[in-house]
Amino acid sequence: MAVFDHEVVIIGAGPAGMCAGMYAGRSMLNAVVLEQGLPGGELLNTEVIEDYIGFEHVLGSELAEKFAAHATKFGADIRPFTRVEKVKKVDDGTFETLLESGDIHRSPAVIITAGGTPIKLEVPGEFEYAGKGVSYCAICDGAFFKGHTIIVVGGGDAACEEADFLTRYAAKVYLVHRRNEFRASKIVQQRLFANPKIEVIWDTVIEEIAGVDGLMTHARIKHLPTNTSREMEATGIFIFVGFKPNTGVIEGHVEHDAAGYLLTDANMQTSIPGLFAAGDVRVQLTRQVTTAVGDATTAAIAVEKFLTARKNGHPAPDPVQMLVRGA
Numbered sequence: 342m343a344v345f346d347h348e349v350v351i352i353g354a355g356p357a358g359m360c361a362g363m364y365a366g367r368s369m370l371n372a373v374v375l376e377q378g379l380p381g382g383e384l385l386n387t388e389v390i391e392d393y394i395g396f397e398h399v400l401g402s403e404l405a406e407k408f409a410a411h412a413t414k415f416g417a418d419i420r421p422f423t424r425v426e427k428v429k430k431v432d433d434g435t436f437e438t439l440l441e442s443g444d445i446h447r448s449p450a451v452i453i454t455a456g457g458t459p460i461k462l463e464v465p466g467e468f469e470y471a472g473k474g475v476s477y478c479a480i481c482d483g484a485f486f487k488g489h490t491i492i493v494v495g496g497g498d499a500a501c502e503e504a505d506f507l508t509r510y511a512a513k514v515y516l517v518h519r520r521n522e523f524r525a526s527k528i529v530q531q532r533l534f535a536n537p538k539i540e541v542i543w544d545t546v547i548e549e550i551a552g553v554d555g556l557m558t559h560a561r562i563k564h565l566p567t568n569t570s571r572e573m574e575a576t577g578i579f580i581f582v583g584f585k586p587n588t589g590v591i592e593g594h595v596e597h598d599a600a601g602y603l604l605t606d607a608n609m610q611t612s613i614p615g616l617f618a619a620g621d622v623r624v625q626l627t628r629q630v631t632t633a634v635g636d637a638t639t640a641a642i643a644v645e646k647f648l649t650a651r652k653n654g655h656p657a658p659d660p661v662q663m664l665v666r667g668a
């Protein structure tokens with residue numbers, strides 16, 4: 342076991358973590374970015390990105406490489422395949438970040454940029470057709486389905502709102518829900534039922550996603566009360582059955598919303614002084630690359646100011662008073 346000291350530890354090298362690493366590097370901070378896999382985060386699960394300003398069409402993997410190269414050039418120390426197990430505040434007010442390997446990184450400030458994970462259906466074809474029909478993000482991928490017939494899965498606000506949104510592009514949207522009523526709020530449901538392009542398929546689950554030549558062409562769906570299956574033609578399926586923020590590494594209580602997203606003040610500081618959060622792990626109106634890097638910019642600069650105040654013996658502001666409660 343080895344112990345390392347830094348001014349700031351950044352957990353996760355998705356867009357937010359790499360951007361925070363770049364700004365920390367440019368501020369000449371002794372920073373490290375700890376990543377459990379390869380740098381890129383959800384970019385590595387995204388075929389094409391068309392809404393990152395300045396890039397009309399870029400592969401997710403290509404953007405990830407560009408972020409990593411740019412961040413490294415400006416001083417970010419990105420450590421791939423370095424999984425964080427726990428981050429905890431210790432008695433002297435600093436943090437210990439404990440790795441799976443047993444090593445410990447100590448720092449007065451931590452930025453958590455560990456993102457989140459869309460909950461999967463876990464059906465055959467879901468992984469195979471990811472980015473080739475299967476999507477977890479309407480705002481990201483909706484425009485690829487102009488004039489198409491698509492399926493949306495889920496029954497909460499996200500599924501109903503995104504089904505409605507996707508009719509801007511799709512000719513027809515089947516909203517497949519496993520129950521016979523929605524959990525979505527009434528106003529969202531009203532909008533949904535008033536939309537002539539949406540047809541709700543109740544009491545039904547997805548059994549399989551299938552296609553031809555690597556592109557989705559249909560799904561097999563099962564009506565639960567009658568136990569009958571049939572094929573539904575669709576070139577896309579948008580899955581909104583939940584999203585889980587990766588906050589499990591934080592030891593102790595930190596303020597979060599009902600879904601587990603971290604609450605922060607306008608400087609991205611959480612309710613634990615010195616612990617900052619940026620990107621998908623945080624309460625957000627929308628989760629995009631632009632919002633992740635925006636948060637990360639603020640967080641890294643706020644950390645620099647936090648460390649300066651700490652060195653000069655200034656008290657840190659009470660972040661709980663400034664929490665952004667989110668939408």
Ligand SMILES: Cc1cc2nc3c(=O)[nH]c(=O)nc-3n(C[C@H](O)[C@H](O)[C@H](O)COP(=O)(O)OP(=O)(O)OC[C@H]3O[C@@H](n4cnc5c(N)ncnc54)[C@H](O)[C@@H]3O)c2cc1C
Binds near residue numbers: 424
């Ligand atoms: C399928 C899909 C398509 C998308 N398409 C678009 C699009 O077209 N345009 C767009 O703007 N946005 C898109 N998004 C959203 C965008 O990818 C995210 O908003 C963005 O990646 C969030 O960045 P992040 O850094 O906050 O989190 P993430 O990208 O999730 O990165 C978090 C990183 O933290 C790491 N990590 C987690 N836990 C640990 C741990 N314990 N130890 C070490 N590392 C850890 C993860 O491995 C990961 O690399 C899409 C998302 C998905 C799922």
